Amino acid sequence: MFAYALRSLVLGLLVLVAVAFIAFSMFRFVGDPVANMVGQEATLQDRQELSERLGLNDPWPVQFVRFMGNAARGEFGVSYRQGRKVSDLIQERLPATVELAVLSAIFSTVFGVMLGIYAAIHRTGFVSNTIMTLSLVGVSLPTFLIGIGLIYVFAVELRMLPSFGRGDVVKIGWWSTGLLTESGLKSLVMPVLTLGFFQLTLIMRLVRSEMLEAMRTDYVRFARARGISERSIQMRHALRNTLVPVVTIAGLQLGSVIAFAIVTETVFQWPGLGSLFVNAVQFADVPVMAAYLMFVASVFVIVSLVVDLLYFVIDPRLRSQSRLGKAH
């Protein structure tokens, strides 16, 4: 168990180093931060001086080692664009993205599981056929079109919901929340729907197919033969077996929630990490981009570590394998 955990941890760290290297080498090539900082109308000498000051003229291994050392301390320097510490920026933007991501994860999981179960139980009914077809429409709709459509209907035509931003937020320590004010809650509706929709359809389809699969196992057949009621089989036996992979996949999908948050936050001007990243890309703001990539990578590594360990706890087969040294 310990060796297994250690192995996962080491692999996770390797992933982080690899991502750090990719991030670092990518951002060395994007745009010219110097021209952004000194403005369009500065002299040549100004630009060269600034380049020197920022260490952009050092050989790249020196820059990478410096980058890694700083990254390990959570230190990504000062945003070229805003002149503020990147760690402060991340901390300031984190609550918006976390609230958005968590709420849409809850939304998509709850509705996805409910609809998925329904579609699995009533496999041939009109309603579940409609649900399944609509879910395909959902998968086929690009996120940004959903967002634009919602804005058009609810903000412009009906004027019911705000089209951008978080509304009024309440500060609790360094955390800012939009959950405690009316305008904050209203502002969350459309972004959460937009971000959650794709995940919802994914989870729903996954639940349905896993559930159908589980209903055909010998275990369930045996239960049925024992005369246990269909409802109890569905809820207690089939669903329980279904939820393990579903929870795993939902956890691992956190990465794509963050990815789609880039698009959603752009459409709704949501002041989270995604829009920070898009702004940073616009201004070739290297430190912010690097920090964002490292943040996403860390989230992934942590989540997959947790999922790995959960698997280990849940699935006894893995445990025996690891004793034989075959875990992967």
Add this chain to the structure above:
Amino acid sequence: MSTLSSSPQPEQQESRWHRFYDSDLVYAFRHSPVAILSALLSLFMIGGALVGPYFVPQDPFDPAALNLMDGMTKPGVPNEFTNNMFLFGTDPQGRDMLSAVVYGTRVSLLVGAASVLFSMVFGVLLGLIAGYYGGKVESIVMRVADVQLSFPAILIALLVFGVARGVIPPAQQESATLFLLIIAIGLSNWAQYARTVRGSTLIEKDREYVQAARVSGRSGLAIMALHILPNVMGPITVIATINLALAIIEEATLSFLGVGMPPTQPSLGTLIRIGQQFLFSGEWWILLFPALTLIVLALAINLLGDWLRDALNPKLR
């Protein structure tokens, strides 16, 4: 299908056709209206993208063919300066939207199909290698696959773009965009193939024929590949079909974020990005036609992939 060599045996051909016609897959297909409809739609759009350019009035990729004064013409209403008519209207550059949609679909399909092919070849190879060699190779490949599966595809694509921007001289960047998109999207979707193939490889690895090949000093990998590929063709086709729809949407998203096809060679995503600016100004046709085309295209392919998955996995039928 070859009429030259097999024409002397018409009965045999007939029966082969019958066998195909009566096979499970085709039987299921014939009895699923959704499958037939989506297949027809997909075929229509693919066919339109292939031969459409010979029928549409304009080459929207040729700047000299556009007349700026035709800009903003309403669908089916003559332009007030030039008196030209356009079935789908024109965009602000005087580009005929019908032609733009046909050419755009072509670009989107090309990027989608090529990137799916790329990730399929890449993923299958890596899956084979991982399953066959095992050990460190396997754990590295599968760990990278895990990262890829969870790491946001858009971020991967942005990353590839960023690196390419630095490597490719600015003058060639525009012509390279198409390849960049294919590689970027391809690199963000290979892991599923690798996983599927690795699973099958693990099963085949210990079979006698592989061991025999190994004993006789030959590479088991090549032989295995021949045995494994037919077995995984079904799941891979399903993954590829669904990935095609995903790749098309991913391309559109990248173009929406402004790193996709340039406006002089617009894909459907670029057309939507341009059209989105006219959401409130009343020029609905610039957004609507490309958006509808994209949705219908992705939906038809998704429906087909969905049906295919159910059909190939009889347990779920």
Add this chain to the structure above:
Amino acid sequence: MKTFSKAFLAVLAVGTILASAASAQTLKWARSGDSLTLDPHGQNEGPTTTLNNHIYEALTERDAAGKLLPALAVSWRVLPNDPSVWEFKLRPGVKFHDGTPLTADDVVFSYQRAMQPTSDFKGYLTSVASVTKVDDNTVQIKTKSPDPLLINATNSILIMSKAWAEKNNTTKAQDFKNKEENFAVRNANGTGPFVLVSREPDVKTVMKRNDAYWGKGEVPLQVTEIIYTPIKADATRVAALLSGEIDFVQDVPVQDIAKLKEDQKVRLNSGPENRTIFFGMNVGAADLKSDNVDGKNPFADKRVRQAMNMAVNRAAIQRVVMRGESIPTGVIMPPFVNGWTKELDAVPASDVAAAKKLMADAGYPNGFSVTLHCPNDRYVNDEAICQAVVGMWAQIGIKVNLVSQSKSIHFPLVLKQPAETDLYMYGWGVPTFDSNYIFTFLYHTREGSLGSSNGTGYSNKEVDKMIQSLNSETDTAKRNATIAEIWKVLKDDVVYIPVHNQTLAYAMKKNIDIPVDVSNTPKLKMVKFAN
């Protein structure tokens, strides 16, 4: 009973309206991009200075039409006995937001801060030798040689409190060297009509009215609170105005102008900005990197440049791409600038046949191919203009590859030495309202602090000499004659291909009326709320 309750309700309703009218008059202001810093000498960039001008003030200010007015200085003159000294009398009784009075020390300090190497505003003050205090209400600026136009720079140099800067250890203009955040980047203490309340970069900035403002009786100052929000996406920004979340949108997309004009709840003002949009060509290189012509540079041939200039159909761009919201021009100088004439501004006739003939004469009957670089997030419809021009040049055989990208990637291509682009779009605003600003940055040979934005490689020693003579010429008539002479040479050389002067559109709720500002720096202290 019924009538009583009706009357009661009516009274109640009127009471509510009056209460809301009398209390907070918040103005929610949206733009496409955010300010970069609050440090008044940190960044010389449009949106940044626009916001800072609400918190800080300069010795002078410009009204919406660009006319220079007194602000912190009530009067100024050139000393009669020494033409190289400007003297400013400060406005008495002005207080900073922290309550301390404005003195000559603060002005001297601020000018010195703006002239530091780290300041982004030192370019305005290159002719200044020293700034000294005469008494508490008098400041003198001594220039290296007589500089009659120094006054044109004074509205750009914002004044901050010396004591406040010293107390908060921010006496140096924003500096990236120390990789540290300067106190003034996030905090502010000016004399302006609004006081900073809070700032979250890229999210929102809140300011409240300065009730001790010196100009309280002179300007309306009805806005009690400003909430400034950058909204990048065009559609979202317009939606926010239409749904009533925003009161004032500064960057209105041209395609939405017609619709907004029709909307009963929205007022739309439009007018010219002091900014020209144009294309630059690499005329200086021996051979172009991106073309298909070996061993020579087609742009070095004036006939090619003339042909390209003729091929541009400015009227079509104005009518279709800009929907009428631009003013085609034949010179890269807006009409507000000293040196502008109708003759220079005359738009060359769009004549494809003549252009083709010129191309053939120059030895390119079948044209050539070249790459055009274009920003897609800086000027009004920048990318669409480039696309349109690609089609126009295609008609005379020039096959143009269009590369449009973010300004953060675009500008360095032009600014690098040598420029890494052969053909590019550029825009130029003239904050000093004088031709010399254009010559110095865009036409002078690139050397030292001169010609830094001249990406064309154009170098004309005669022109350089005349440009340099402008700095020390005190005789206005003579100086203007030289300016006219320079323009004559430059226009004939077709170094740049002018397109149009940009027109701005501001959209707002019906109850306010903000006129378009030529420098695109609207002043919200002038806003009045109608009932």
